[in-house]
């Protein structure tokens with residue numbers, strides 16, 4: 001393990017667990033050691049099958065995959081986060097929320113994560129870094145300007 005890889009999250013208040021066995025790591029998390037060992041074994045088998053990705057797993061890992069077979073094993077608790085909606089509230093150019101017939105809902109404006117049009121056909125982040133934050137700020141400003149005129 002490279003300690004400097006983990007110094008920032010731990011310094012920021014994160015927790016890091018370490019064990020020389022997968023089962024030992026599971027015990028520190030309070031999860032079933034056999035379940036985690038089986039999951040890691042399945043993952044390692046999938047890496048063997050595919051040189052670059054673990055395409056036989058669901059969800060598919062699309063980046064490079066490396067086997068988890070060399071101690072120490074290190075883990076940290078994580079939570080899910082919603083980055084953006086892939087089909088959320090539809091807007092017109094004035095940032096007004098639209099109903100199912102495409103008619104503006106009086107007094108309702110939206111911007112950012114809850115809106116859907118920009119990413120409805122897929123994530124554009126690979127080609128446009130900051131697209132979600134940019135959309136939130138830009139459309140939020142449009143909405144705020146319109147609301148200020150009411």
Ligand SMILES: Cc1cc2nc3c(=O)[nH]c(=O)nc-3n(C[C@H](O)[C@H](O)[C@H](O)COP(=O)(O)OP(=O)(O)OC[C@H]3O[C@@H](n4cnc5c(N)ncnc54)[C@H](O)[C@@H]3O)c2cc1C
Pocket residue numbers: 081082083084111112113114125129130131132133134136
């Ligand atoms: C891990 C991760 C990585 C990301 N990476 C990128 C990236 O590289 N580029 C990019 O463009 N986008 C990225 N995004 C997406 C981007 O962060 C969001 O799409 C964007 O921040 C959405 O902006 P928003 O204003 O809709 O919501 P938010 O930024 O979540 O703002 C909502 C705010 O409302 C506050 N709030 C919630 N409830 C209440 C309440 N009841 N009263 C008052 N305030 C409240 C919250 O505290 C929060 O501050 C990422 C998102 C995640 C989770």
